[in-house]
Amino acid sequence: MADEGEACDGYLEPPLFHKLLELDSKLKLYRKDFQRRYSKFRGRLEEIEKKEGGLEEFAKGYTHFGINNHPQGGLKCCEWAPGASALYLTGDFNGWSYTSHPYQKLDFGKWELHLPPLSDGSSTIPHLSKLKVVVQVPDGGLLFRLSPWARYVVREPTSVEYDWVHWDPPEPFKVWQNDVRMNLMQYSFTWGSVHVINYEYTDWLLMNFFHSAFTQSFFHSISHARQLSLCLFQEVSGMPALCRPIEEGGQGFDYKLAMAISDKWIQLLKEKKDEDWDMGNIVHTLTNRRHGENCIAYAESHDQALVGDKSLAFWLMDASMYWDMSVTNEVSITVVRGIALHKLIRLITHALGGEAYLNFIGNEFGHPEWLDFPRAGNNESFHYARRQMHLADDHGLRYQHLQNFDISMNHLEERFGWLASPPAYVSCKHEGDKVIAFERAGILFAFNFHPANSYTDYRLGIHLPGKYPYHVTKSNLLFPRFRRKAGIL
Structure with a gap:
């Protein structure tokens, strides 16, 4: 195996990998995997920096994709559809002509269309008019899709399908809140494999948070792009180093659920x-x-x-x-x-x-x-x-x-401050008494889960000697009428 700081098989070693090994020396067996992951990350990040102007700009896909006002007038329409043979924009604005407004194919699966303003200076696409992207697949067939970057979609009461409605109010709102929910799970509305692991697909991942209710939705953000944000991960595999710094070979998340x-x-x-x-x-x-x-x-x-x-x-x-x-x-x-x-x-x-x-x-x-x-x-x-x-x-x-x-x-x-303290020292897991006791942040926690028994003078081993005054049982917290007396477990 390579020494710390050295490359192995052409892969770079995370500069602080030794700190991760101090926490868990068994991870040394997977050193090559950490090197490979770190090298791939560095390579992709450098590619984004070079071609997209940095990660923060790259993550602002909403200012580039979909329909946006062009700085020089008119509208700029941009979509990502790497598997499409051709792309068109249709809707109320052109009488639903399927092919009259084609997109131009660019690099990295991007398609772009510019719509100049009308002669009176107004927008080609009126506010609240309906739109669809027409995707021509390799066999010549046409698919009608909503843009994943649509700012506003509505569903008719008698339909299960949503309509893309162009949002460009004459007077912009002073307050605007966008609740991003399950866009990522609706990638079938675009054309192209969901397994395309390249940096333009990464933009999709950065901009589309999977948020169904609050947990899965505790949001994935980008810590280094916004210093005050938290980066949270949801998984159950126990994968090592998810919440360790990237420099150690981790993935840089602050917390996991x-x-x-x-x-x-x-x-x-x-x-x-x-x-x-x-x-x-x-x-x-x-x-x-x-x-x-x-x-x-x-x-x-x-x-x-x-x-x-x-x-x-x-x-x-x-x-x-x-x-x-x-x-x-x-x-x-x-x-x-x-x-x-x-x-x-x-x-x-x-x-x-x-x-x-x-x-x-x-x-x-x-x-x-x-x-x-x-x-x-x-x-x-x-x-x-x-x-x-x-x-x-x-x-x-x-x-x-x-x-x-x-x-x-x-x-x-x-x-x-027990949440900011080291993990608890558990001193009691008594199956017969149904008692759990542990120490954390200088507090002795004692829980009685027995459905019938209460205990007086219950003997517990403690790590730190001293007197422990009651903080919970005195506080009328168990139940107003049937609370147990202080000192009774």
Whole structure:
């Protein structure tokens, strides 16, 4: 194997690769793979710098592709379709003539069309007129597609297809927000293989974030292009060095999502009785992450709450959430258990699961039911395409207690800073007592998941000797009427 700093088989070694090996010496076995990946990255970056004017300019594809106003007047239309034989623009502006406005083929799969202004200076394509790109495939057939760079698309109430509507208002808005969702998954609307691994396809990846609800959507950004941004990764393979600097041979992400944690909680609630919960398995799931690579922990996300599944609170309390959440009613044992477990699950996930914590919208107060977006199967209903944020503000309902717990939990973290501290030292995983205990940021966390037993004078080993005052059990956090006394686990 090559020495540090040397090239192997023509590949460059990351300049700080030795720091990565200090974290995990076993990665030395894969040194050549890290060198190859780093060299490919450097080569592609240099190509982008040379041909596109830098990564930041390259990522601004929205200013180049689609339809944009030309600096010298008229419109500039640009698409990327490397497999097309010809490309045309059609729409209301030309009476839907399929071939009257052809694009000119450029290098790297690009196609370009310039439309000069009309004699009166107005745009060739009026605001809110409909458009389509006509793609001629190699066998001569024509395909009608929406531009993936379309700024505005609409769907008729009686149709499942979307129309591309040209957006060029006479008076521009002062505030404009673009919610990028699933453009990347709709690449079939263009022509060309999705497996084209070249730098013009990289532009597509840089500009199209896969964002369905919040988790998969926690956004992929470009840290070095904007110094204040965070770069987040979603995956479950455990691939080494995802969240290590590029100079070490990593991929430069700041955090990755700890996706297995939320699945574990739902699995326990769906498949296991309370007395059958495996403490060791819970701890393993919460701590199963690579040292030195930051993770974002969360108790639930849209993956759990979408139709076909239920939110965490709804798995715990189900129909009782419709009848027993009023503070004026006698509380049921189902709600007592549900609220207590909801708080325990969130706190142990927050404290043990990672270096950052995510609340899926409504999780902070135990949002009931599920999410479902308008579709043919529900008669295009918006009824479940909502988050009932008002529930936490209603002082006649118990959701306020769950939200107050969330507020207190985050204030406690701000005070002690366990998310910024090294991983916890777990000292107890007692299967019989259903107790988990660990130390992090100078705090001793002790969780009792036993469905029936409480413990006094419970003996726990600690790493740092001293007196440990209570911070949670004194705070009225378990349940207003049925909370356990301070000092009782």
